[in-house]
Amino acid sequence: MVPGMAESTAKNIKLEARRRAREELAKANAERVRRDRANVEDVAIWTVAVNKVATVDAWEAERLAAVREQVRAEAARRRAGDRAHGSAAIARMQGRGETLATIAKLAGVGVGVIRTWSRYPPTTKTPTTKDGSDALGAEPEGGAVSDPTADVRGDGAASASATATT
Amino acid sequence: MTAAWYRDQVRIEAARRRAAARAQGSAAIARMLGRGETLETIAKLTGVGIGALRLMVVHTVHQEAPR
Numbered sequence: 676m677v678p679g680m681a682e683s684t685a686k687n688i689k690l691e692a693r694r695r696a697r698e699e700l701a702k703a704n705a706e707r708v709r710r711d712r713a714n715v716e717d718v719a720i721w722t723v724a725v726n727k728v729a730t731v732d733a734w735e736a737e738r739l740a741a742v743r744e745q746v747r748a749e750a751a752r753r754r755a756g757d758r759a760h761g762s763a764a765i766a767r768m769q770g771r772g773e774t775l776a777t778i779a780k781l782a783g784v785g786v787g788v789i790r791t792w793s794r795y796p797p798t799t800k801t802p803t804t805k806d807g808s809d810a811l812g813a814e815p816e817g818g819a820v821s822d823p824t825a826d827v828r829g830d831g832a833a834s835a836s837a838t839a840t841t
Numbered sequence: 842m843t844a845a846w847y848r849d850q851v852r853i854e855a856a857r858r859r860a861a862a863r864a865q866g867s868a869a870i871a872r873m874l875g876r877g878e879t880l881e882t883i884a885k886l887t888g889v890g891i892g893a894l895r896l897m898v899v900h901t902v903h904q905e906a907p908r
Contacts, residue, residue: 710876717869718886724866728859735855739848746844 759798765789766797867898 768778775793779786873883884891 710878713876714873714878714886717873718883721866721869721887724862724869727862727865731855731858731862734858735851738851738855742844742847742851745847 755795756798758792758795761792762795763797765793769793863897870894870898 765778768781769775773781775786775789779789782789870883873886874880878886880891880894884894887894
């Protein structure tokens with residue numbers, strides 16, 4: 676073999692090796708960039724999911740508080756109704772000339788209790804055995820029904836489809 | 842419908858939403874694992890402890906198992 680030819684071959688091998696190394700490095704870099712981009716996207720998705728869980732916790736607490744508040748309001752309304760009926764009964768007895776002491780004796784309670792009840796604002800409505808509904812949120816007089824889980828059905832479908840896609 | 846019914850509905854819906862969000866988060870972690878990332882790397886990327894991540898993945902796997 677001619678010495679100059681051997682030198683040229685070695686040079687070509689070196690160039691080819693460099694080219695191949697550069698190509699492999701570029702490929703590896705591109706792959707790394709692709710993976711990093713995908714990871715950034717998935718970290719964002721994960722962060723949103725974690726925040727969603729926290730949001731649901733807050734939503735649940737808020738809704739449960741709304742239910743509790745409705746129960747309290749309904750209980751207060753019912754208590755006021757019952758007190759009004761009791762007060763009206765006392766007023767009727769007083770109207771017939773009975774004293775608070777006599778009414779207390781008849782009812783078998785202290786005069787103080789009758790006096791307290793007589794101070795509640797009376798109602799003109801005749802008392803019934805079953806007045807009002809047991810249903811929470813059912814307010815037929817107002818027409819509007821307040822439902823603490825009203826938005827449950829609203830965005831439920833969206834959440835369901837989100838689950839299906841994962 | 843009673844207050845207890847509403848309370849149960851709220852809790853059921855909250856559990857459903859939480860499960861959906863956890864499934865999304867878990868799927869994102871699973872994809873990263875599929876790309877060859879380790880839980881350690883993912884923990885660094887997300888900025889949370891490796892234990893919390895593992896718990897999230899395990900939790901979702903357990904939830905989805907009966908399906």
